[in-house]
Amino acid sequence: MKHASNPSRRADVIVLGAGIVGVSTALALQQRGHAVCLVDRNAPGRETSYGNAGIIQREAVQPYAFPRAWQAILRVAARRGNDVHYHLRALPSLVPALARYWHASAPRRYGPIVNAYAALIRHCIDEHAPLIERAGAQDLVSKSGWLEAYRTDAAFEAAAKEAVEVAATHALHHAVLDSAALAAHEPALRRPMAGAVHWQDPWTVSDPGELVARYAALFERGGGTFERGDAQTLRQSGSGWTVRTAEGEVHAEHAVIALGPWAAGLTRTLGYRLPLFVKRxxxxxxxxxxxxxxxxxxxxxxxxxAPMRQGLRLTTGAEFAHHEAAPTPVQSVRAELLAGELVALGQPVEAQPWMGARPCIADMRPVVGRAPRHAGLWFHFGHGHQGLTLGPATARLLAELFDRETPYVDPTPYDPRRFGN
Structure with missing residues (x-):
């Protein structure tokens, strides 16, 4: 990507992180007239934002809760199934955040979390739509929804019943497909399944990394600058903030940390202890x-x-491990075997599976707002599984708080001060 030059080496705002959350933040602030410098060590959309399922999940009004049934917990502990895997050596450092995650998932606490989460999710399509049009990214987007499919009758019937309730509560469009209807919808399936819930509101993206790259190009066309740099060099400088980039130091009155899973390290350096953990x-x-x-x-x-421009993307569930630990292929190997039962898999495109990390917060709500103890510093991370979905929606909220506008949703549930730092 072309790097714009700023001879004065100054901006109004430095945004650290060029994933979907950071790029959306840069666009939202630029739209309000601020001169923004976007900084990342890699090209936009090449890290976490590259590796998701490519779904703008309008239906995802319920964040992934920690299982409360002991049967489910014991299943994970015994490493049965392919949805969750863990590194035993990583668990001691993860226990505090996971304990808070389990605590927040109790039914009486989870209900208000769903309400706060849904308040953002309901805006996800509306916030993406104008960016997709302005970025010329319509060729990447389909509006035919996605399928939540089941192999057994019991699981399908339970899911279909829950889908009816969720759809009615949150004004979602869906269809329940029995085995025959699912086969008719998806002739590529080589074996019958019990059925599926067709979530019809979501939009899907055939190359999420490219979508972020086009949003970033839109930002640059609007006069924004993108520079390669190390976010860990951020420091207070006078009344503002400074970061080092390949083209020199950039100074700004404000800085936004939008580093996804890397936010934990930088915020810890600044003295914050946030219950942020990763699911790889x-x-x-x-x-x-x-x-x-x-x-x-x-x-x-x-x-x-997920059908993608690069081929059929096969994704795994969650792996609990140290962020920078070496990849473990356990889930990928199992996923290939399981997927081969459903479709005729051809040769893999990549020599090895791609690995990324989701930035998760123990109370399942993103962190959006002013840092509690540093003037001019802003937090915008912790979107868990829904960075692609929520990036533009939470970017709008942050920009409104930045400009002291009336927020379009209540910002209280996402306020960084909720952790007492």
Whole structure:
């Protein structure tokens, strides 16, 4: 990507992180007249934002809760199933955040969390739509929804019942497909399944990393600058902030930390202790002759098949491990075997599966707002599984708080001060 030059080496705002959250933040602030410098060590959209399922999940009004049933916890502990994997050596450092995650997932606490989460989710399509048009990214987007499919009758019937309730509560469009209807919808499936819930509101993206790159190009066309640099060099400088980039130091009155899973390290350096942890995930593309028409989640197996420009993307569930630990192929190997039961997988496109990390907060709500103890510093991270979905929506909220406008949603549930730092 072309790097714009700013001879004065000054900006109004430095945004650290060029994933979907950081790029959306830069655009939202630029739209309000601020001169923004976007900084990342890599090109936009090449880290966490590259490896997701490519779904703008309008239906995702319920964040992933920690399982409360002991049967489910013991299943994970015994490493049965493919939806969750963990590194035993990583658990001691993860226990404090996971304990808070479990605590927040209790039914009486989870209900208000869903309400706060849904308040943002309901705006996700409306906030993406103008960016997609302005960025010329319509060719990457489909509006045919995605499928939540099940192998067994019992699981399908329970999911269909819950879908009816969720859809009615949150004004969502969906269809319940029995086995025959699912086969008709997806002729690429090579074996019958019990059925699926077709979530019809979401939009899907055939190359999420490219979508972020086009948003970043839109930002640059509007006069914004993107520079390669190390976010860990951020420091207070006079009444503002300074970061080092490949083109020299950049100074600004304000800085926004939008580093996704890397936010934990920088905020810790600044003296904050936030319950941020990562769930790692893997994907690999396959050169198949017949792809599903839309993303299909094999819910009981913990894998998702997503048609992408690079081929059929096969994603795994969550892996609890140290962020920088070496990849472990356990889930990817199982995922390939399970997916091969559903579709005729061709040769893998990549030599090895891609690995990324989701930035998760123990109370399942993103962190959006002014840092509690540093003037001119802002936090914008912790979107968990829904960075692609929520990036533009939470960016609008942060920009409104930045300009002291009336926020379009109540910002209280996402305020960084909720952790007492």
């Amino acid at each position: 995930g893997y994907h690999r593309h396959y050169a198949v002759q017949a792809m599903p028409a839309r993303p299909l989640l094999d819910a009981e197996s913990g894998i998702l098949l």
